[in-house]
Amino acid sequence: MTSGASPLQAPVEAFLRHLRVERQLSPLTLGSYAHQLEVLVSIADELGVTDWSQLDTAHVRTLSARSKRQGLKTASLAQRLSALRSFLNWMVESGELKANPAKGVAAPRSGRHLPKNMDVDEVDRLLDIDIDDPLAVRDRAMLELMYGAGLRLAELVNLDCNHLEIGEGEVRVIGKGNKERKLPIGGGAVTWLGKWLSLRPAFAPQDNALFVAKTGQRISMRNVQKRFAQWGVQQGISSHVHPHKLRHSFATHMLESSGDLRAVQELLGHANLSTTQIYTHLDFQHLALVYDAAHPRSKRGKS
Structure with missing residues (x-):
């Protein structure tokens, strides 16, 4: 103030x-x-x-x-x-006011925008980073973990080394409201996290941060955003790559494959199921495309 x-x-x-x-x-x-x-x-x-x-x-x-x-x-x-x-x-x-004068004033309505996501082929292309450079290894580990566990950006940068259980294929995350959840991580993320952990000591890290910058300090959210965007361009992804896009892609692909909305809610760390339900619209779009391509009577609106 x-x-x-x-x-x-x-x-x-x-x-x-x-x-x-x-x-x-x-x-x-x-x-x-x-x-x-x-x-x-x-x-x-x-x-x-x-x-x-x-x-x-x-x-x-x-x-x-x-x-x-x-x-x-x-x-x-x-x-x-x-x-x-x-x-x-x-x-x-607190007893300072008798009533809330803003309670009856509604905000203007806005259309609910569907989250942008990448398809599986685009994600595979983005993650196909195999460069013999410590920062590239770190970035691939971050990308693999972000997509593999559907993390928020703040959750990613706040991870400490002791939050990882590599042998179990799990990561412990502190989410919104200081709520903790344990998430499975895939084989790709485990592999690249292992490679990064072997290189991390060379950066003389100043604390227990899992991902650090060249200075040895915990990597910043802005740095992660910048690096992800650069890799998107370098890997030939047509749309802008940012951390939330990977989280949205994780949620969409999980829902398309499983149809289990409550499981996806738990994985994302959403307090309310209604927040997760926006992905059902994306799922319907996917189903509609499959229907139009495969069903013999799918030529809707055509004679």
Whole structure:
């Protein structure tokens, strides 16, 4: 938060402390809350609001309208309103407010975009990295593990060496909300993780981080994103390769093969099944393509 003299800031700072200490949200999530609430404080100041108790539904709608006029996209606007609702809910629970004026203000609807994914042949082409270079070995190990276990980017970079059980073909992951899950990893990932672990000591790692940069420090999320994108270009993948694309591809391919939505939910670490259900739309697309190609009566809409 900025160091301005707005009387609205102190409760926001207390809320952010609550998120950090009691709810133990990740730094990335905390940063998002801080940014959205900082902007909202600025707009509320312009509207002449000097105390959160003065905020009413009309103010909230004005905040939303101003954000939209400033070019905020639908998803970002929904995130901003969600941050405001969470903050005001906390104010109500703390006894600072009698009611949440943002509760009845709905974010604009947006079409639910299906995750982008690569097909199996593209994944195979991406993973076909066999270069005698330690960083290339590290990158292939990361790619194999990301796709082989469906990890989030933060989960990948936060892995420590003691999270691996190579002999068992398993990895222990700390996911969202500090929840731990144990995941199986495939033979390809086991092989390349073993190769990387044999090379890792040469980088003089400064802690127990599994994946380190040339400096010996834990590799950053930005570095992983950059390296994955570079390998996508080098391996001739037509679309932009990024960590979430590998996670989406893992989920899609697992669902297409197994049809077990709850198992995929557990593997991805989704708290709610509804989050995983978006992949059923991708699965239907796959089934529809198979149907159209194979069924003798599939020429729908044609006479």
